[in-house]
Amino acid sequence: MPEATLCDDVLKVAFPAIQQNAPVCEKSSHFVVPKDLLPAITHYLHTQPNFRGRLTLLWACDHRPVRDTYGLYYLFTLVGSHHWVVLSTELIGNDRLFPSITPHIHAAHWYEREIRDMFGLIPQGHPDLRRLVRHEHWPKGTHPLRKDFPWDRVLGRQQGEHHFRHIEGEGVFIVPVGPIHAGIIESGHFRFSVAGEPIMQLELRHFWKHRGVEKLFEQQTLIDALPLAERVSGDTTVGHSLAYCQAVETLLHLEVPRRAQYLRSLFLELERLSNHLGDIGAMCNDTAYALAHAHCGRMKERIMQLNDRLTGSRFLRGAIRVGGVTRDIDNGRLTEIVEELNRIQPDFSEVGAIIFANASLTDRLETTGILHERTAWDHAVMGVVGRASGMNCDLRRDRPFAAYDALPVNVALYRYGDVRARLRVRGDEIHESIRLIRELRGKIPDGPIANEPSCSPNPGDWTLSAVEGWRGEILYMVMAGEGGRIHRCKVRDPSFVNWPAIQWAVLGNIIPDFPLINKSFNLSYAGNDL
Amino acid sequence: MFRIIKKSLTIGVVTGQYQKGGTPAVPVVPEVKKKAGLFKRSFAIREVDTGSCNACEMEMNALMNPVYDAEQFGIHIAASPRHADALIVTGPVTVNMERALKDAHKQTPDPKLVIALGDCAIHCGMFKGCYAVTGPVERHIPVDVRIPGCPPRPADILEALSELRKGRP
Known part of the structure; x- marks a missing residue:
């Protein structure tokens, strides 16, 4: 169980290019990381037995009009000490690409797709870049959390269809369920691939209730x-x-x-x-x-x-x-x-x-x-x-x-x-x-x-x-x-x-x-x- | 076995152990009452959530618990809009749910009632004007009854539903 200061020191020794900032809240450390170093350092935090960092939150922020940058923030909880480590990086000017960490940290999967939909920033190397929050009928180029997107904009509608993963073969059936369900519950879509009774695959299609x-x-x-x-x-x-x-x-x-x-x-x-x-x-x-x-x-x-x-x-x-x-x-x-x-x-x-x-x-x-x-x-x-x-x-x-x-x-x-x-x-x-x-x-x-x-x-x-x-x-x-x-x-x-x-x-x-x-x-x- | 019987006997009947709701805040129009008279003895409801926060759903669920026991008034929840006499819609209609709501409405056999439950369904509440919200329920389908509240108490929902079905066919 590394103590807070010790963990900071270990990180700084392992990655001399990172720079430590003042912590944003109690029991946390904040580092500014160069963009191309992100996969390496997140992988290190996630897998090192001393750290075993659990990806707790990943978010982006449009800093305009103050500065012409997008910020990306990764929050890890160290399993032993429950200490928080925040890693942040900035995409400057017209840069819209950032390296995806999903290939080695699966928990980032939805976060990165969400960032892509809401900000139009592209996680390079992400295994699945289908839309998540924006359903396919949303017009191209609508990224609601960008600062130049007005909050009360009326969205148009375009043609588009979501491509579900599917399994083919004799006796394999697709069972779509939702978005409106049989009980008094909320709206969401589930798509099952079944062979007989057992479920071979389930895919979720959510965000029907996205209210902004x-x-x-x-x-x-x-x-x-x-x-x-x-x-x-x-x-x-x-x-x-x-x-x-x-x-x-x-x-x-x-x-x-x-x-x-x-x-x-x-x-x-x-x-x-x-x-x-x-x-x-x-x-x-x-x-x-x-x-x-x-x-x-x-x-x-x-x-x-x-x-x-x-x-x-x-x-x-x-x-x-x-x-x-x-x-x-x-x-x-x-x-x-x-x-x-x-x-x-x-x-x-x-x-x-x-x-x-x-x-x-x-x-x-x-x-x-x-x-x-x-x-x-x-x-x-x-x-x-x-x-x-x-x-x-x-x-x-x-x-x-x-x-x-x-x-x-x-x-x-x-x-x-x-x-x-x-x-x-x-x-x-x-x-x-x-x-x-x-x-x-x-x-x-x-x-x-x-x-x-x-x-x-x-x-x-x-x-x-x-x-x-x-x-x-x-x-x-x-x-x-x-x-x-x-x-x-x-x-x-x-x-x-x-x-x-x-x-x-x-x-x-x-x-x-x-x-x-x-x-x-x-x-x-x-x-x-x- | 004896444990179950003993439990049921010691608890007794809990139905009705709640504070009664007042008269509905939004009165029911006579034409709607006339239409609702058809469903006086049996009333099948399909609930459609178009973007609520889930509080209205929880209160609808509470309506079916032993304390409120809406079934005693012949009110029950249908699993499909095709079996329903009324749609209860909750939440502001989101961009993504607009089509699904219209489909569900089309699939409900006539004559049918549409009940907007909660402030969001009636006037979008605090989500009014947002890019992801297309407007209140009545912008998309005709609404017959409005039950305001954020969320309305089960007692109020029950009161509004019984008021609705008092009319004569």
């Missing part, structure tokens, strides 16, 4: 953009608004009162509870076990109604603000929450016992949709899905935010990577969240609940912020612009990383198990499509 969120952020000021962050993915309202607020607070050098930090943790755990309860029920429902679905739906509804009583919103919208939280939860209310959870916990334990005592249910869950540890690592999978496949990562423990420095988290970890493991992770996390909320009530200090921002950010300053939402790591990169506006805001929901991994988890499974596998991942389409 990142461009809309750039039209707003740092303070006013919070409602937009809450609506990136509706079921992760707290996760996204908290990650956004943390980034803005770093830029404004704003200290958050201790009580507010505890309340933020409380909201995040309540969100985790309601979603995990709903997911466990929905997974049981996909095996046609309606009884567990009904019980879990009932418990989830109790948490949603509790949220409503606490903040006036079932999704805890408007609960968090820049500088703190909007309303206090007094100690009487905290006791009410803990009493409600004390009633839910034994209730849930009983349902859990019923679920795992059911042989036909277990038969559907075990060995279904296995995501191997190696595949999970190659895709940089994290969150609930990662923890079911042996990826030992949880930001609440690894890079504590809000009040988690005072609330140690026991991380649920399973290695088998099947649907049952993902169900077990969720079950364990429900008990852990309830334990955390109890502990939180005992430790929460009195005091103010918000601080007012007093200064304005320096144009060009940027920072990163990360929150462990109920799905996994939510990352925000916010760069301040002129007059308190946002120059660039990169949003990364965990779904964006975990979606491609599902294509590998389904292989060899039968089509009727796909809804179950998909539900066990339960990824957001809205947060992925942005």
Whole structure:
């Protein structure tokens, strides 16, 4: 486990051409790298046993009108020390080419295609340059995140067709599903190649719900953009608004009162509870076990109604603000929450016992949709899905935010990577969240609940912020612009990383198990499509 | 087995344990009520998401849980627009979903209702004017009922749906 300074020194010795900049946030290092050195240094960071850097985020930024350059930024998390290493490089003037790192770091696959669509920068050597975000009917040359692209432009329509990968042979069928699905779920397209029942290949076609969120952020000021962050993915309202607020607070050098930090943790755990309860029920429902679905739906509804009583919103919208939280939860209310959870916990334990005592249910869950540890690592999978496949990562423990420095988290970890493991992770996390909320009530200090921002950010300053939402790591990169506006805001929901991994988890499974596998991942389409 | 029965007996009936919604914020037009009267006893809904944030979907899902239990009013979710009496559309219509929405609408047999659920479907909410959004639902297909809210509570959705089906054919 290399210490932070040591890792910086090792990198500088290995690559003398790189130049170290001031870090953008805590526990991180920032290096400026010459463009042609990128593949070598990323490969080194990713594979060196001392580092084992996991590609956490890759984003681009149009620096115009300040400078005529595009910036490219690579964020790696070192697995041992959870230290962040940011590598950045610049494309100057009319340069539109950058070397692709996908051939040796698979996790960069979608990021580089996204950059190509949104900025028109071309990753040279990328194995798959089909369009990702822009569907084929978008006119040529539309790259929405370029600064010369007006946010309210009306797009034309051109002819075009997406070429799916396909398998040919006797008895091989193609099964297209979506974008509108049979249940009440979001829109996305899945294309299966099957021979009989088993799935030979699955290809995803997403981004049907692309709403231009990142461009809309750039039209707003740092303070006013919070409602937009809450609506990136509706079921992760707290996760996204908290990650956004943390980034803005770093830029404004704003200290958050201790009580507010505890309340933020409380909201995040309540969100985790309601979603995990709903997911466990929905997974049981996909095996046609309606009884567990009904019980879990009932418990989830109790948490949603509790949220409503606490903040006036079932999704805890408007609960968090820049500088703190909007309303206090007094100690009487905290006791009410803990009493409600004390009633839910034994209730849930009983349902859990019923679920795992059911042989036909277990038969559907075990060995279904296995995501191997190696595949999970190659895709940089994290969150609930990662923890079911042996990826030992949880930001609440690894890079504590809000009040988690005072609330140690026991991380649920399973290695088998099947649907049952993902169900077990969720079950364990429900008990852990309830334990955390109890502990939180005992430790929460009195005091103010918000601080007012007093200064304005320096144009060009940027920072990163990360929150462990109920799905996994939510990352925000916010760069301040002129007059308190946002120059660039990169949003990364965990779904964006975990979606491609599902294509590998389904292989060899039968089509009727796909809804179950998909539900066990339960990824957001809205947060992925942005 | 006994554990399951015991659990069901100790929990009892939870249906109706929620705060009732108020009268619908947007009143239903008499012509629409007349049309909806056909579906008084049985109402099959197809939900189409054209770019919502998923909160409206979650509230629609909540409608089917034991607490709200919309099935008791004859409301159920159809798996295909061809089996539906009404489309519930959520979210601003994105550039990529425009065709799919029109297709789904075409495939729904007449007479049909279109319900715009949530602020985004009604007036695009905070996504108004963006390059990736083509406009509210009514720009593409005729809308009969509007249920505002961001997202609307399940109790409000239920209230609006029962108000709608009070009319006589």
